[in-house]
Amino acid sequence: MNRRCIVHIDIDAFFSAVEVLLNPSLKGKPVIVGGLPHERGVASTASYEARKYGVHSGMPLRKAYQLCPHGIFIRGNFQIYSAFSDKFFRLISHYTPDVEKASLDEAYLDLTRCRPLYPSFSSTVREIKQRVEKELGLTVSVGVGPNKILAKLATNRAKPGGLAEIEPNREEEFLKDLGIESLPGIGPKAQVILRMLNIQKIGDLWGLPRVSLRSLFGLNGDEMYLQSRGIDTRPLMTASIPKSVSRETTFLEDIWDRRLLLAHLAYLCDRLTLPLRRGRLFAHIIEVKVRYSDFKTEARRRLLISPVQEMGRIYKIAQELFLQFFSSSRLSLRLVGVKASDLVRGRPLSLFEPYSERPERLGHAVDEVREKYGFGSVLTVREKMLEEIYSFERKRGFVLKTASLTK
């Protein structure tokens, strides 16, 4: 089999790099995107200057503040990051149609099919890197290898801002001394187990038989066995229907008021339906998630015979699921969330329900109004709920982080 040409590209410290671009006075300073220091939450990105103080993504903001009190903390603007991301993917798609969107700032390119088009493969890769950096104003790290895992690990070696290629027959040498934590799929739990077996490096994994990894980690163990040897036949996952769409909020303070929680649930359902309408997606499963003050997390889901898209229906189901949590107790919540999954594109025909375009058209009309005027709603009852949220907040003197529909 021919050696594949997989390129992995990762934008360095994406969110904070965009913030620096928008506000050049931040250049060279420790920028931490994710929230303000006193807020509940974690850093989603830290600039390399902030990383010098030990701040990294996923770290609680309060801790980041302790380590780096003079850091510049920014809540962040997802719409702007998404716009940069779109530009990034448009640009790299010029070089091949075989592109996998691993996240907003991370892509795999399969240049195997297109290789005959490019006389010099390595100069094409350099050109892609330079064009992204010039046209976006963002630095990227690039890894090249015969499959996804090796290309991604090469990118890690190249960070920040470099380019690394894993050459044929050098795979084992490259992998041997990397820490096990660098292998995607080995998270905190698996690391604990492996370290107990005195396995610290990827090379140490080679001594474990496949059946042992399999019995320890299930199918994930099989992946570990193969990937630790640089074997990875996974194809790129090019554009397809998303598996799920979800929206959730962690409150600045725990909330016990059930009416307020339901109002917020309605708000989340409303936000959830926007990507469903845009993608013409209908969901067979609706799930509601809650997290209690003690961080215990529970979820309830419902499988539907005919899939839903419309805000009113989704909210009705979500409300019923939500109330199941409160049948006996009256608890304070730090998080509520709603998720739509088992998605299909296009409204499926139903033998049992009369077909009506009305809810869909209403939804689209509301989207248009919102785009024009920045505000609008599907349900008037929901508007009343939102008003309640805001008056409640004013009384309590705090603001919900994501509830920013009003202008």
Add this chain to the structure above:
DNA sequence: TCTGGGGTCCTAGGACCC
């Protein structure tokens, strides 16, 4: 150091059917 938000995938256990 009290722990985000948006995803993917896997697993265990119970219900149900044959």
Add this chain to the structure above:
DNA sequence: TCTGGGGTCCTAGGACCC
């Protein structure tokens, strides 16, 4: 009547990634 085992569907939870 106590008791099978396999297959499938569904629910809940958890590990992991960026």
